[in-house]
Amino acid sequence: MSPGIGYQPILWRIPIPNIEQQGIVVPRCDSSQATSETILVAEDDPIFRKLLQSRLQKWGYRVTAVKDGGEAWELLRKPETPDLLILDWMMPGIDGIELCRRIREKQRDRYQYILLLTGKDDKEDIVKGLNAGADDYLTKPFDIGELGARLRAGKRILSLQQELIQAREDLRFQATHDSLTGLWSRGASFDLLASELQRGIRAHAATGILMIDLDHFKNVNDTYGHLTGDAVLREASRRIGQAVRSYDFVGRYGGEEFLAILSKCTTDDLRSVAERVRCAVAESPISTSAGSIDMTVSIGGVVSAQGVPDLELLSAADSALYDAKRSGRNRVVVGS
Numbered sequence: 273m274s275p276g277i278g279y280q281p282i283l284w285r286i287p288i289p290n291i292e293q294q295g296i297v298v299p300r301c302d303s304s305q306a307t308s309e310t311i312l313v314a315e316d317d318p319i320f321r322k323l324l325q326s327r328l329q330k331w332g333y334r335v336t337a338v339k340d341g342g343e344a345w346e347l348l349r350k351p352e353t354p355d356l357l358i359l360d361w362m363m364p365g366i367d368g369i370e371l372c373r374r375i376r377e378k379q380r381d382r383y384q385y386i387l388l389l390t391g392k393d394d395k396e397d398i399v400k401g402l403n404a405g406a407d408d409y410l411t412k413p414f415d416i417g418e419l420g421a422r423l424r425a426g427k428r429i430l431s432l433q434q435e436l437i438q439a440r441e442d443l444r445f446q447a448t449h450d451s452l453t454g455l456w457s458r459g460a461s462f463d464l465l466a467s468e469l470q471r472g473i474r475a476h477a478a479t480g481i482l483m484i485d486l487d488h489f490k491n492v493n494d495t496y497g498h499l500t501g502d503a504v505l506r507e508a509s510r511r512i513g514q515a516v517r518s519y520d521f522v523g524r525y526g527g528e529e530f531l532a533i534l535s536k537c538t539t540d541d542l543r544s545v546a547e548r549v550r551c552a553v554a555e556s557p558i559s560t561s562a563g564s565i566d567m568t569v570s571i572g573g574v575v576s577a578q579g580v581p582d583l584e585l586l587s588a589a590d591s592a593l594y595d596a597k598r599s600g601r602n603r604v605v606v607g608s
């Protein structure tokens with residue numbers, strides 16, 4: 273509906289100069305509203321769209337304005353879309369209600385806050401709008417200050433949502449990673465091994481595992497104390513993580529023992545990754561606040577024959593590691 277038909281521009285309370293000159297009080301742009309948030313505005317009325325766009329831009333929002341529901345939907349199907357949406361209810365083609373439904377049906381990892389603009393103020397209509405997935409609504413004609421306040425409320429909801437997602441991600445990371453080294457935890461390593469073995473079976477590809485143990489690590493703790501021991505563990509972990517291929521997994525299996533899971537791995541690949549790991553740790557002393565400490569690793573490796581259970585594989589890698597230790601340390605033994 274255009275501002276000329278049943279809607280008087282003065283009622284939009286958008287501060288266009290001639291209105292202000294008439295002494296009509298209009299809310300001023302408040303610097304506390306400054307934001308770099310992007311808002312999607314879907315509104316078929318060209319004048320209202322322009323007015324809305326200019327007001328939102330004055331408040332510091334980046335605005336993407338589209339003229340109908342179809343255009344909005346095209347945009348919303350792309351991976352990077354705004355989280356704050358102002359949708360007109362009445363639009364040709366896909367209307368605001370249908371857009372709400374489609375947005376809510378589409379799974380996204382981030383929530384989108386929808387403010388529905390409507391000329392309808394019947395309670396039943398409003399319930400219909402909210403049931404379709406709108407978070408809030410404004411009945412035209414509305415006060416521009418109210419629009420600002422409702423957008424700020426929407427932003428608060430979005431930022432709470434972001435905090436929740438972040439907290440969930442942090443918890444997931446803590447649950448699956450070792451706090452000292454940042455490597456995968458022992459439990460997560462077992463899960464990763466099981467899923468890599470399954471993937472290997474489906475892809476007819478072998479999976480390799482390396483059991484890596486720091487040689488004589490107990491001496492470091494006994495001689496320099498546990499804080500220095502921790503520093504050595506962190507640096508050794510970093511070197512191991514850099515020596516494997518970018519798509520391999522490394523976990524902390526035990527105190528000074530690490531497990532590397534190598535997907536799509538031949539025996540030659542396994543041997544070469546293992547040698548890289550061994551050299552990365554041995555090539556230069558690890559510097560700590562207590563001084564430089566020479567460190568080496570012993571490595572036992574195996575490549576899975578199809579369908580070998582993960583525990584058998586771990587046990588075979590452990591035997592190979594034992595052989596590497598027994599035959600003098602700082603070496604790689606590949607078992608079968």
Ligand SMILES: [Mg+2]
Nearest residue numbers: 273360362363
């Ligand atoms: Mg409309």
